[in-house]
Structure formats: structure tokens, C-alpha cells
Amino acid sequence: MTDLLLGQTLAYRQNPLIEGANAAVVDTAGGVVIEGGRIVATGPAADLRAAYPQATVHDYGQHLITAGFVDAHVHYPQTAMIASWGKQLIDWLNTYTFPEETRFADPAYADSIAARYFDLALAHGTTTACSFATIHPHSVDAFFRQAQARGLRALTGKTCMDRNAPDGLRDTAQSAYDDSKALLSRWHGVDRLEYVLTPRFAPTSTPDQLRAMGTLWAEHPDCLMQTHLSEQLPEIDWVAALFPDARDYLDIYEAYGLLGARGLYGHAIHLTPREIDRLAEVGAAVVHCPTSNTFIGSGLFDMGGLMGRAGLRIGLATDTGGGSSFSMLRTMAAAYEIAQLRGLALHPSQLYWLATQGSARALHLDHKIGNLAPGMEADVVVLDLASTPAIAQRHAQASDLWEALFPTLMMGDDRAVHAVWVNGNRLTR
Incomplete structure (x- = not known):
């Protein structure tokens, strides 16, 4: 079975503690393809829809998809x-x-x-x-x-x-x-x-x-x-x-x-x-x-x-x-x-x-978990970046993903966790 998760995506190509924010890869209309418990592709949503037409689509809208x-x-x-x-x-x-x-x-x-x-x-x-x-x-x-x-x-x-x-x-x-x-x-x-x-x-x-x-x-x-x-x-x-x-x-x-x-x-x-x-x-x-x-x-x-x-x-x-x-x-x-x-x-x-x-x-596991990239194990969390009224009103003023994400980092809790995928399987929430 092939699953296609659509939403905003956040991944990393380098360590931002050293390289700064440019080490992150953000796609505001992105996607993640999962097969057999692994991530097999990431990229723009339109490209992934075309490449995997038989995939089961999970459209998370403006929610943020990241590694668990x-x-x-x-x-x-x-x-x-x-x-x-x-x-x-x-x-x-x-x-x-x-x-x-x-x-x-x-x-x-x-x-x-x-x-x-x-x-x-x-x-x-x-x-x-x-x-x-x-x-x-x-x-x-x-x-x-x-x-x-x-x-x-x-x-x-x-x-x-x-x-x-x-x-x-x-x-x-x-x-x-x-x-x-x-x-x-x-x-x-x-x-x-x-x-x-x-x-x-x-x-x-x-x-x-x-x-x-x-x-x-x-x-x-x-x-x-x-x-x-x-x-x-x-x-x-x-x-x-x-x-x-x-x-x-x-x-x-x-x-x-x-x-x-x-x-x-x-x-x-x-x-x-x-x-x-x-x-x-x-x-x-x-x-x-x-x-x-x-x-x-x-x-x-x-x-x-x-x-x-x-x-x-x-x-x-x-x-x-x-x-x-x-x-x-x-x-x-x-x-x-x-x-x-x-x-x-x-x-x-x-x-x-x-x-x-x-x-x-x-944990010496960064080649297996902790990022959205082909070959990684498919442990994924989907965050609602407007999960409470206080967060939503601040989120509404955001000009980029970082401003949209930061209120959830400061004030978010389990209400922000919209979905969790473990080893390619979506858990019931």
C-alpha cells in the first residue's frame, strides 16, 4: 500500500545549530510518500500526485508534516x-x-x-x-x-x-x-x-x-x-x-x-x-x-x-x-x-x-529517523498550527512558516498533534 501525505512539510539537509535556518527545507504545498514502513519520496504535492496516482491520499491542508x-x-x-x-x-x-x-x-x-x-x-x-x-x-x-x-x-x-x-x-x-x-x-x-x-x-x-x-x-x-x-x-x-x-x-x-x-x-x-x-x-x-x-x-x-x-x-x-x-x-x-x-x-x-x-x-539513529527523506523510517507527526484560540490568533498574523510554527512551539500541547504515523501506519487519534 502506498500513502501520500499532503500539507506543509519541514525537513533538514544540514544542522541549523551550525548552518542557521537555511539548513531547513520548507515546502508550503508539499508531500510525503510512504510505502512498506518507509518514506520513498518527498517533494511538491503536485509532482507527487502525478508520480503516485494510485496512492491513498491524506490531505492535511495547511497542517505541518514533519518527522516524529x-x-x-x-x-x-x-x-x-x-x-x-x-x-x-x-x-x-x-x-x-x-x-x-x-x-x-x-x-x-x-x-x-x-x-x-x-x-x-x-x-x-x-x-x-x-x-x-x-x-x-x-x-x-x-x-x-x-x-x-x-x-x-x-x-x-x-x-x-x-x-x-x-x-x-x-x-x-x-x-x-x-x-x-x-x-x-x-x-x-x-x-x-x-x-x-x-x-x-x-x-x-x-x-x-x-x-x-x-x-x-x-x-x-x-x-x-x-x-x-x-x-x-x-x-x-x-x-x-x-x-x-x-x-x-x-x-x-x-x-x-x-x-x-x-x-x-x-x-x-x-x-x-x-x-x-x-x-x-x-x-x-x-x-x-x-x-x-x-x-x-x-x-x-x-x-x-x-x-x-x-x-x-x-x-x-x-x-x-x-x-x-x-x-x-x-x-x-x-x-x-x-x-x-x-x-x-x-x-x-x-x-x-x-x-x-x-x-x-x-542516539546514532539519524540515518533512520528524525527527518523527512527517502529511505527514512516513516515515523511522522502532523501538527495543527492553529490548535487553540490563543495560538490561532497569533498564527493568523504569520508571514512565513517560522512565524506560523513558533506559537505552537511556545504554547502547544497534545491538541496540536493532529495525526501520528508510526513505521508507516497511521495511529488512531
């Missing part, structure tokens, strides 16, 4: 405790996160939260997520089963912690290695699923566990590795006390084999110049989590200081549930606001790239 959103750092087990009041990182983990993650000892609970997470994410146009699980192996199984049932591209891994966590949420260096290896063997590369090695962060892993994870990564270098880095200043002080011989936070990960091009380092707010240089040198990815960074008072990510660094990959993420929204639209708005506080006005083309191609690039 890619959320590069999520904690799906925190879905039920999103928007918990009044704590910063360490107290927030102890008060809210760890008690909730303890509930995942029950496989049925893990499955129910995984299903709820994907329903919420898809309602907001997110078609790929890279998530932390809990220490329980079945929390990984639950996430992957629910993703598989929906045909999604999804990534996760068992969260590893063998200290500074409560009873019931600690494993060991050996069990972390064994469980992660078994899960990797079971799920990595199955359908659209990828396993990610997941030490939570340095304070909750002993040197032995970090070393074990580094060993496993060396044995499976095609896997991604995700963790946290320099989220809050008290956290950095804690890390320094736990690892007094390290030059800085990143040095700990490197010492145990956990720094590399396929590494994902969440938050990365309070980086030293040496850490920035080293991350860029190895081609690692930092993941900006703006709603989380403001919600739990972590600090202001330095987009302006990082986005021009050769080799450094930058993704964007909700960080559910430290982040206060499942919406990548709200996440783009928060990224804009934080950049403004640091003297940088991110262009709509840059914000949207971060939420699609930029996050896909952080």
Missing part, C-alpha cells in the same frame, strides 16, 4: 510521579523516585506503566524514546513489549545501582553485568528495539559496578550507554567526595570505560572546560532536559557554548518524570526560555531540529 519527535532521555518508571512537589535532585530521588521505582518489583505494575507511558508519549507526537528502566529486568521487558506492540523504535536498559539506594533497588556489580548481558542478548536489534547500557550515575554505582559496565560496553560497542552527568552542584560535590582521585565528574566515567562516541550524558549543565573538550573530542552526546532542569532547580544548560563544538552531539529530552511534561513541544519552549536567559534566541528551525534530527543524531 525523538525523546533522548526518559525515565518511564517515573510516569506516575510526574509533577511531584518541592525537591531538588538528591531529596527528590529519595522522596519520590526510589519509592516509585520499588513498585516495579511487580511485573504487572511495570507493564501497566509502560503502556501508560507510550500512550501519553504518542498522544504528544513522540515516536521514539530512549528510557531508563529500573533495576528489575522485567521493567526492560515491559517497556520493549509495549513498544513492540505499537511498532515503535524504542531504546532502554536495566538501571544499575549497587549503593546509595534503598533496599530493593540495589543490585551488585556481577548481577548488573549478568542481567544487562542477558537483556541485551534478548532484545538488542529485535524489530525496532535497541538495548542501552544504563548505570544510573556515579553516586549510585561502586567502582566495581562502573568497571563491570565499562567491560560490557567494550564487549558490545554497537550499544549505546546512558547515564547522568553534572546535573546539580550538590551532586557534583557528592561525586567529588565519593571519587576523590578523579579530575572531574566525566573523568570517573572515562576511568571505568564509560566514555565514548556512543555515550549519552544527560543534563551536562555544570561542565568544566576540560569535560567539554573531552566530550567533543570523543564525539559523545549531551542531552538537554530543560523542563527538568528548571522544575528541580538544576541550572541553565549552555546551548550557546556547546552547539558549535565540532563532534559534540546534542539531543533534547523531556526527562519524564523529573521533567514536568510528556510534550516535546513544551520541551522546545523550555529550551528556548533557558537559552534566552543565557543570551541566545534559538530559532524555531533549531528548536525543531533538536527535537527530531538532533535527538536522533545523539
